[in-house]
Amino acid sequence: MSQMLVERVCDLYFESLNANNLAGVTEALHFPHFRVMADGRVEVWSNSEDLWSWFEKRTFNDGWNHSAFDSVTTEELTEKKFHVEVRFGRYRKDKSLIGKYRSLYIITFEKDRWGIKAGSGTGYRKKK
Secondary structure, eight states, X not given: OHHHHHHHHHHHHHHHHHTTOHXXXXXXXXXXXXXXXXXXXEEEESSHHHHHHHHHHHHHTXXXXXXXXXXXXXXXXXXXXXXXXXXXXXXETTOOEEEEEEEEEEEEEEXXXXXXXXXXXXXXXXXX
């Protein structure tokens, strides 16, 4: 049951990003939320508005329109924590590929719900 809920959190996150739905992004994540960037820097956001602003700035110049999963692999570490490896593509409105990416999401059960607490990925604009 928990694995299905964790996978649903990943789906909600991508669906919400793709629909420009800040409320859905807020529901899919836990705050503070952090990401370990490809260069090792750690970005931390205390709320969804700050994360949304950061995301829009990072995706504006390449014409990002939506993202789609290639695969989602879950691993239960404890009854309140999963690691989820996601492989995905970012696409423009014309469906041309911006790049392929790989990330690790740390999904935790807090405040009576599952949410993405943190992520770490291969970086932005990595083409394959």
